[in-house]
Amino acid sequence: MTFVRSASTANNAAAGLAAATRHILPNGMTALVLRASSSPTVSVRGFLSVGAVYESTAQSGLASFTGAALIRGTQSRTFQQIVAETEERGCSVHAGGGLHTTGFGARALAEDLPLVLEILADMLLRPTFPLHEVEKLRNQFLMGLREDEQETRVQASRAIRSMLYPAQHPYGRLTSGTMATIQALSRDDLAAFHQQYHPSSAVLVIVGDVEPPVIVDEIERLFGDWKPSSVPPTLDWPPVAPLDGVQRQHIPMAGKVQSDIIWGVHGLKRSDPAYYAAMIGNVILGQLGIGGRLGENVRERQGMAYYVYSSLEADLEAGLWGAAAGVNPENVDQAITTILHEIEQFCQHGPTDEEIDDVRAYLTGSLALGLETNDGLAGALLTIEHYDLGLDYVMRYPEIIHAVSREAIVETARAYLSTERYAVAIAGPAEEE
Amino acid sequence: MTSIRVQAHTLPNTMLVLTREVHSAPVATCWIWYRVGSRNEPSGLTGVSHWVEHMLFKGTPSIPAGTLDRTVARNGGVFNGFTWTDFTAYYETLPADRLELGLHIESDRMINSLFEPDETDSERTVILSELEGYANYPETWLDEAVKAAAFTVHPYHHPVIGYKSDLLAMTRDELYDYYQTYYMPNNAILVLIGDFDTNQVMKQVERYFADLPAGPALPSVRAVEPEPQGERRVVIRRPGPAQYVQMGYLVPDCRHADFAALAVLDATLSGAKPLSFSGGGAQTNRSARIYQALVETELASSASSSYMPTRDPFLFELHATVHDDRTADEVETALIGEIEKIQQDGVSADELAKISKQLRAQVAYSGESVTNQAFQLGMWEVLDSYARVDSLLDELAAVTTDDVRRAAQTYLTEQRRVVGHFIPTAD
Incomplete structure (x- = not known):
């Protein structure tokens, strides 16, 4: 009895989720829009199927560095302009490279959704990776890694991964890279990795006090001309030896x-x-x-x-x-x-x-x-x-x-x-x- | 938001109950707040509030040790408890039709917690493990040193988790006495928010809480931190990855007329912070003064200010992680420089407009979750009055550029300042 009542409660909530509008753009990008009007806010979340698993051991940290650099400048806005325009309205945009995907998103009042969507489109499609911004970001990454080197939990995590997987396997390292690999990555490496971002592997989800048809049109306008400059990357996983003892x-x-x-x-x-x-x-x-x-x-x-x-x-x-x-x-x-x-x-x-x-x-x-x-x-x-x-x-x-x-x-x-x-x-x- | 206003109910044993119906999702949250925390702890009993909080998960005759967590999980809920300087709180967030389970748990453990000697002993080492986990971080050592230097009289001097020596020596009976003193209906606030009918839920509340005895009169906290007579400085030297700077200025509590001006000052320095207890707001610090002056210039890899509502005067704080090729002295000078700019030139009307919009947005983000709403209501009722949750936006909107400048001039002075540096030792 305990279980039956819970399940019905969950089903009511789940039915709302199934009502999301799912729209595939001609370039292959997937958009999901769900109207939820109980709050004046909107939540934007998305990912691209490109992450640290696509980087080499020598370039460990590349997906993470590239994702974090997207906000550092686009063809229409500098980093300073992006943070000034979003924070002035109490909204924020973000992006970051993870292990399997690169995530991105925004938090805004519904009235500010057009602004954050426009900026996110710029970040994903037209980042410029300005040299001085890449250097500042690199220094922040290096400081983070220096702190990680003295964190017991991070060191145990790094060690267990290297014990379970061979050196060339993406699961054998942390997505944050190492001091040496982050030092060695160039602005052009970031720009080249960005070329692997592909609309057919992109998913954009918008939930909030919005009209789905209007938002779908807006997504078409902002992301419709995203033409891939490469085919989606493929993966060749190195073999993993089973543990022995x-x-x-x-x-x-x-x-x-x-x-x-x-x-x-x-x-x-x-x-x-x-x-x-x-x-x-x-x-x-x-x-x-x-x-x-x-x-x-x-x-x-x-x-x-x-x-x-x-x-x-x-x-x-x-x-x-x-x-x-x-x-x-x-x-x-x-x-x-x-x-x-x-x-x-x-x-x-x-x-x-x-x-x-x-x-x-x-x-x-x-x-x-x-x-x-x-x-x-x-x-x-x-x-x-x-x-x-x-x-x-x-x-x-x-x-x-x-x-x-x-x-x-x-x-x-x-x-x-x-x-x-x-x-x-x-x-x-x-x-x- | 699909909500109605907060209703306050007082039970015959003087326990306050705050309820708010929110029907946007089939969930509800049950919080119980006790007006007790590390500020109530006498010398020799540091950490007792936090340890008592832990013991309320360790069994009553009807909910034996190890079953509370399973019962909440079985009902699709999540739960936690935490202790701070000014309060101790517990919550269960559940599918709405299970809210009664929260009432049952909180009413039962308010009165019937066993504090069995073997459970008390095994929890002692759990808490020591928690303390040792914190001690792995250099920031913990610096923070504790800054607080200890800032408060010479008031119990904000000691960390919430307590001193290891007190934790090793404290007895079961000392814990139990503390529980019997502070965990009583006259010192508790029940906050219920979610998808329920208030009349129905109040009948359940009365069934679970109305017959509990009120409890004894409570010892008051007498200590008043005197006006500091000059800057205090502390240096921690330990192994660590970087230099860190932490500064604190002794400032008024949240009931003072200057609270709003200080909160706006904090937001001009590093953005209006998320109000939620579980994260999920917007990042607003990167266009603000401290990030621009310290992180953009690569003096620090991170830097921010903080000002929390507290019951008694606490600290307005500045934190920074010093950039690799810079020094704690340089970062300290730059942080003070930002304060002095506001003292001399004030802040702009544009900054106030920005902060006002940021606050409106952060309130909306955190308001989506009943758990966060209850956190705000309960915390403000402990500190002052739950009504502050609704008046806060107006209080902050009424702050003028002159108010901010005057608050900076009055409180962020050398005399009221503690400066802490963490300097790594060579391995």
Whole structure:
């Protein structure tokens, strides 16, 4: 009964989402516009299927640097003009390169939507990458990287990725690049990477107090003459060797008090039929409530960590299925042992019926919360387009979740999670001699 | 916005209940606020407010330890709790038809939390882990030093999480006494916002809260920070990636007539900040004075100001991460230079118009979420009155260029200033 009532609430919210206008421009760009009139605001979000996975190891950070440079000058406005014109109206535009995609968006009152759309079109289609702006941005990136070098969580994350993937694999590094690669990138490298932005891989979502037909016309006017200067890039993924045994790496860092641990194995692709079984298993293992089973043991029972959780990165390729915790250096081994124990128990005995009921009720019941705001609605539409899930996805979601059996969860956990073949990275104070 | 005005209800035990119907999405949020935080803590008990907050997740006879989180999740909800200098708050945001679960949880743990000795002990090390996590960041060391130097009398002197030595020594009974003193209906505010019928929801509120005993009279916070008698300076030397500068000026609290002028001053320096508690507003700092003077000129890789509403006089702050080939001294001089410009020349009418529009937009962005709305209402009721949420835009719009200049001249003086530098040591 608990579940049935939640699902109907979620379905009401989901029905609104399915009402979005979906429009494909002649150049292949996809636009989604949804009228939501309960607030005078508008949320603009979008992505291009171009990210760090398309850059070489030697040019690590290129997608991120290029995305951040879009706002630094266009054919019609300087960076100073963009921030002055948007901030004067309390709106903002942004863009940034991620691992698989380059994201962009804006936040504005509905009355200012024309301005932010015009600027976003300029940023995406006609950036100029002015030399002095690229240099300023480079210096900010370098400072960020210098700070990252002394952040335990970032160092553990960098290490676990390099342990799981070969050097030339895009998942083997962080999208922020390194001091050396960011130093070496030129303005022309950014301009060349921008040539890979392609309208057929672009999705633009607008949610707010707007008239969809009017906005679709506006999108046609602003983005219709976006002609690709290249074909969409393709990817050649390097092979990934399965883990052989246990790999452990400790990164000693000066001036630190706590050790951050990341345990990890190779997971699976988002398109894998077992994805939902893995996702549900992951929620039970390390997310539900205060960190799932890991939280229950490491934090609640043993009081070892303020944060502990598991995470599943599933996209174009099999990403990291990991567990993370921050503990006192004296407790590093005990924390790892406990994480391994919980994984072993989960693989051996699987989830309880109560856990499965809980996770189903949570995943379906909480849908309404995610669809409350314009930003939430836009985010849901973006995910739907990114993974080609169909506008009725949120309505189908409860069925999808319910179709995942206990057996599928156990099988999937056993197929990927291992207590004999894994990597673990620890960044923190130097280990005691 | 599909909303009606806030309604205030007072229960016989004097607990205040604020409700607002919002029917734009099938969600509702339940917040309980306690007028207690680190400003109420005596010496030797620093961190007790935050630890007590944690203990309210550790079980009652009817909701045993480890079941609260599962129950909320099972009902499709999210929850959290947090402690600040002036308040402690908990919330559950749920599908609208589950709001009663929030009422049940908050009424139960206000009175029936167990504080079992073994749960208390295991939470001690969780909190030490939280403290050690913060200590991994150089900014934490600098911030704590600046606050400690700025407040010699007032408890804003110590960090909300407390001192490690106090956390190691505190006993279960000290925690429980603190809970019994402050976690009572006469010191609580319940805020409910969302897709419900007020009459119906108030019947549930009465069922869960009306019979709870009011609680004892509350100890008052007597400390008043005296007028500083000169600039104070602190330097932290530790391993770190960069030099950081943090400055704080002792300024009035949110009930003072100059609050609005200081808030506008903050916005002229680094934009009108998002009001939301979960992020999601617009970035407005890059056309403002500090970014232009420090980041555009590459003195700093980031720089901003901040001024928060507080119960007692707190700090108007300036922060910067010093650029690689510049020094903390240069950045400090540039930050002070920006203050002096306003003291001498004031701000322009265009800047005030910009800030006014930014505030209107930030209010609209944060207003989309019932959780954010409840955060604003509850916080303002603890600090002054929930009515400020509605009057704030007008208060800020009434600020003149002269008001801003006068506030800068009166409060952002050398005498009221604490300057902190973080200087990395060689590895």
